[in-house]
Amino acid sequence: MRSNLLGFLLIIFSLGVSVPFEARNNDTTKPFIVVLDAGHGGKDPGNLGNGYKEKDIALDVVKRVGKILEKDERFKVIYTRTTDTFLELHERAAIANRYDADVFVSIHCNSHHTQAHGAETFVMGLNKSDQNLDTAKKENEVIFLEDNYEEIYAGFDPRSPETLIGLSLMQEEYLDQSIMLAGLIQNNMVNNLRRKNRGVKQDVWWVLHNTYMPSVLVELGFLTHNSEGHYVNSQEGRKDMSEEIAKGIVAYRDNIMLATANNVKPKITEKQVEEVTESVVKNIYPGIEFKVQLAAGKRKISLKPAQWNGLVNISRNQEDGLYKYYYGATSDYNEIQIMKGFTREKGYSSSYVVAFRDGQKIPLQEALKSRSN
Ligand SMILES: [Zn+2]
The missing domain is CATH 3.40.630.40 (Zn-dependent exopeptidases)
Known part of the structure; x- marks a missing residue:
């Protein structure tokens, strides 16, 4: 999605x-x-x-x-x-x-x-x-x-x-x-x-x-x-x-x-965020799906938000004998960057962006190169 x-x-x-x-x-x-x-x-x-x-x-x-x-x-x-x-x-x-x-x-x-x-x-x-x-x-x-x-x-x-x-x-x-x-x-x-x-x-x-x-x-x-x-x-x-x-x-x-002082109300308004978001250019890579990798392990973990500090739409993939867990899915590279920032705010401090083509994981460099030729 x-x-x-x-x-x-x-x-x-x-x-x-x-x-x-x-x-x-x-x-x-x-x-x-x-x-x-x-x-x-x-x-x-x-x-x-x-x-x-x-x-x-x-x-x-x-x-x-x-x-x-x-x-x-x-x-x-x-x-x-x-x-x-x-x-x-x-x-x-x-x-x-x-x-x-x-x-x-x-x-x-x-x-x-x-x-x-x-x-x-x-x-x-x-x-x-x-x-x-x-x-x-x-x-x-x-x-x-x-x-x-x-x-x-x-x-x-x-x-x-x-x-x-x-x-x-x-x-x-x-x-x-x-x-x-x-x-x-x-x-x-x-x-x-x-x-x-x-x-x-x-x-x-x-x-x-x-x-x-x-x-x-x-x-x-x-x-x-x-x-x-x-x-x-x-x-x-x-x-x-x-x-x-x-x-x-x-x-x-x-x-x-x-961002870290939770007792203070943010001065930045929803309208500002909306405007910022609108002015950020899309950065679409056709045929590529970017996700944020959160974790990998042998154990099969539930995808319910409660297991993932409230993050919704977690997906799981079996790769090389491990379960890998991802957040987000988009072909917009700018959007996935902001999502990565969000997962880090949620405590996944070493989360990073990965790329898929036709459901297969490919190196990020290869994905980013796919559009520059
Ligand atoms: Zn100049």
Whole structure:
């Protein structure tokens, strides 16, 4: 049975379970560490649509977001750069990892040869939509400006499906949380600033792939679009967008904290969850069924929810002389990620995603590769 993601989230709320996301930092006395990454810099100006400078706009917006968060003692802000300097992509992730940050937010401006416009927020993952790939390629190209890129990015070919799959799997652990953070930022930009909604999307971003935390990349808007470029570059636009991004990060932090503080009512509303869910793109793999593996053993266990911390629709399969127990069944890879987050919240801390084709279990990598050819 294919369960509906929205229905699933609403059930969680009606049951009074706070949120289906695993808390990374649930110690309320520790500051929530936010790494803000201004795209490009120094010899890499980013895009120069309509004569505006992506590197300068990104840095200014990052500083404004940081200023807002720094006023709130619950947050500690780390910047990957605060001046117009060139920073290699792997250094950006390394900074975030060194500080053991709770989230990584990278800020960029988009460009296109048409009058395309709108705001979009990316998480790491595979998506074969041509225009997305185009955006990622442009943002990844900076690698070739780095002096020793052949050494650092050994074997990295942005056009090879194997490389892309390998990179996206490294961020998989944080996909559910990254999608939530991306959704909150994206919805604020769209609902409060009336930006055209290009949605929460997945793509392969070198800058995101080796951060060990939920990570998103915000494309504020297209500098190449005549009126949007003007807005994104304007003082008013920068101020408004910074406020909405900061609000999204604060909402995400509250959400994560509340996931473990059961005596506090979640501030995030059903409507917000509904909106986030709606803006998350589907990520369908035809012919593939993803499930969350919860347990394996020799003993045949009842499938009743009481046996499974209240999880419904558990399925059982006999494989290699063992009974294996699964939660969920969908061909939507994003949906299964959120389901995995939910099972972890329910106590299955080592649950993981598996894939089936025609009822036969296949390696996850093979399943993810099935669509990229
Ligand atoms: Zn950029």
